[in-house]
Amino acid sequence: MQTHSRRNIIRLGAAASLSSVFRLSAAEVSDKKLGIALLGLGNYATTRLAPAIKNARNARLAGIVTGSPNKIPVWQKEHGIPDANVYNYSNLDTIAANKDIDIVYIVTPTGLHAEYAIRALNAGKHVICEKPMAPTVEDCTRMIEAAQKNKRTLQIGYRLHWDPYHLRLIEAMKEKEFGAWTSIDTAHGGNMKDFTDYHAWRITKQLGIAGALYDLGVYAVQGQLYSAQELPIRVTARNWTDRKDIFTEVPEHWEWELEFKDGRRAKGFSSYGKKANHLHIETIKGRLGIDSAYGYSGQQGFTPDGPMNILPVPQQQLQIEGQVDTILSGKPSLVPGEMGRRDIRVIRGIMAAAESGKPHEFGDFN
Structure with a gap:
């Protein structure tokens, strides 16, 4: 039986289609x-x-x-x-x-x-x-x-846990392949013009909750946490709105900074009024990251050793296959409800810090 560890898969790069490799190992679970x-x-x-x-x-x-x-x-x-x-x-x-x-x-x-x-x-x-x-x-x-x-x-539905660019980054940070990280900067935003039709709910407090912070900022929070490989102890944040005629219930822009127990910080940004899409990490040995980080395609990854030579994959298909395999095999999920709750705890902390104008202390995440 041929098997592939996550580590070996992400190191294959352009030498093979990651899509086919994932299907090969997962096909052993069930027909x-x-x-x-x-x-x-x-x-x-x-x-x-x-x-x-x-x-x-x-x-x-x-x-x-x-x-x-x-x-x-x-x-x-x-x-x-x-x-x-x-x-x-x-x-x-x-x-x-x-x-x-x-x-x-x-x-x-x-x-x-x-x-x-x-x-x-x-x-x-x-x-x-x-x-x-x-x-x-x-x-x-x-x-x-x-x-x-x-x-x-x-x-x-965290599809990026099956994206090879993000898998490569996660593995590098877990192994401290390029030494300890010194700073993290990530952002996900779009300059959205039309909030009619299927976009209308996104800027309502009842359904969209906090606008771009929930819709797009959750990707940035995810990126911060799997880059840092630890949980933050506090957060400072602010929000503001330029187009007050459109954003009457939720802020247009969000900015925050997570602080970790050793004093290192990770900056985050999300917006419905400004395009941004990156995850950049400074490490002891140089810069690691992904541009167009949170999109469905078009990622460009880089490490201190050079560009990530990785073939693109159908993100949602691999996500579905991986999540179904979890059910069929009975193994722990890569993206359980507990992870979703952790991220909402961080997002609510960002909201609290922005509202109070003071740092929000997270306390126990359990």
């Missing part, structure tokens, strides 16, 4: 395909997740849950979904009796994640929940407890 129902049929579910599920070697698109009746015939025609596997938010609980559906993937606005994840878990289904996990730490805890009570897995 079974689990049925996934997408809950929420917005742009991301339509353009990214549905194709990823259809291409996955161990999953199939088995059902949909939607509050938009006009979308049902379109999805049924495109994906061959039978009437028996179509649900709305009112009758979601009856999905418990449907043996054709093993997993519910939550792809609604953030403010709705906890409710639907808990209902799906209570119906006996495994859950994958898009990032960020939920509005509050308490919501996250309720989701985790529902998964534990029902003996089902709860995973977060």
